[in-house]
Amino acid sequence: MSGIRSEVTLLVSIVMQSEPAYSEAIRILESGASFLSSAKNPSSQMAFGRLELNLATVHANMSNFEAAAEHLKLILNSRSPPLLVKGAALEALAALCVQLHQDQEGMDYATAFAELWGDEYVHAVTSESLQDVKSEAIALRILAEMVNPSESLHAEVLSSADVQNISGAAVLAFAEFHHVVGNFPVAKNLYKKAITSSKQDLESSVISLSAIAMTPEAVHIGAITGLGQLLISVGDFEEAEVQLTEALKDIEKIKGEKHPHVGVILACIGHLYQQRGIARGSNEIFLVEGMYKSALDLMKASPLESDNKGRRMTDIVALTRARLGTALTAMPSRYNEVQKLKDWVDTVWNFSRPLPELVQLKQLLAGKKQEEVLKDNRGIGSFIDIRLERVFFK
Secondary structure (H helix, E strand, O other): OHHHHHHHHHHHHHHOOOOHHHHHHHHHHHHHHHHHOOOOOHHHHHHHHHHHHHHHHHHHHOOOHHHHHHHHHHHHHOOOOOHHHHHHHHHHHHHHHHHOOOHHHHHHHHHHHHHHOOHHHHHHOOHHHHHHHHHHHHHHHHHHHOOOOOHHHHHHHHHOOOOOOOOHHHHHHHHHHHHHHOOHHHHHHHHHHHHHHHHHHHHOOOOOOOOHHHOHHHHHHHHHHHHHHHHHHOOOHHHHHHHHHHHHHHHHHHHOOOOHHHHHHHHHHHHHHHHHHHHHOOOOHHHHHHHHHHHHHHOOOOOOOOOOOOOOOHHHHHHHHHHHHHHHOOOHHHHHHHHHHHHHHHHHOOOOOOOHHHHHHHHHHOOOOHHHHHHHOOOOOEEEEOOOOEEEEO
8 A cells, every 4th residue: 555655646746747747647546546436445445535635636736626626526425435534525625615716615615524523423532632623623614714704713713722733734724814813923833833744744654635725735835935924024024035935945846937836926025025125115126026027927817908817816916916016106107007907906806805905006096105005004914825826814
């Protein structure tokens, strides 16, 4: 079994950077899954589940999200899937739905995950293990509700603050929640814990039962990127640059230099330079502009004449263009360009809550001084979850 695991890990790592290897990797993985699908012994059922989780991850990496979801649902519909495999599939489906802006479906899967651990499981585990499972369920609900977290959820998060034995993905969800609500010291500690936990998982000889955004690789880069953005908010630009540079190197190593997620991290670095320039009173406009435009190219942003329909990461592109527009307001000669950026973001931002950076851009275009805008919006801003390709804010 260990040999099969090694081969699966190698296949997944190859396909992450090589599109020509995609079809061959899928063929090999599906052949193994087909062979194991009718097996009835627990070890074969577990192996089948692992292969399906890996298939979902490979498909998602190639932007074939429909196929990814099908493989996860195949686990749920299979005959007597192991409890842990079924839980991993539900977690991955919840996260995938959030990534695809199917927020209610994501909440439904998070609820199903919480309900999975019924009386039979409760009687078979210790109270400590049960608390860990409850914390995992709360963390998944946080993930599903992150776009608009509720007050009741806030109380549940606080009650789970001391839980230690939970996954890196769960810790990251708690970190992001505290980041959203502005509890930066707690968020910082939790990000660091998520980084440590996911790194241990990556170095472990045991393959994680996870898929897509919940894998140790995704959690590790997500936690580093989240910490880097948090450090920008508190003005620790030097350490923020260290973290984001590390995330950039990791994502290039895993997914290649042209992957859209490289663009996401470049957008975060552009934001770092923008905020550092404001704090120091220095002019870094051309560096900031270059970073944002490189990010937009890698994210395959549509031209300003198009609405980005059908493309990935529209809300991250919108945030990046709003921040670029804000930076360019320092140059009166580029007013028309800034206006086009503002109009584009206004058109594509279809959420009930306004994007804070768009509000700030409109204030600057209306003639409000930058110092006043910064004062009025102190502590208000957005951050990016690179795993889920979403923008979160309070």
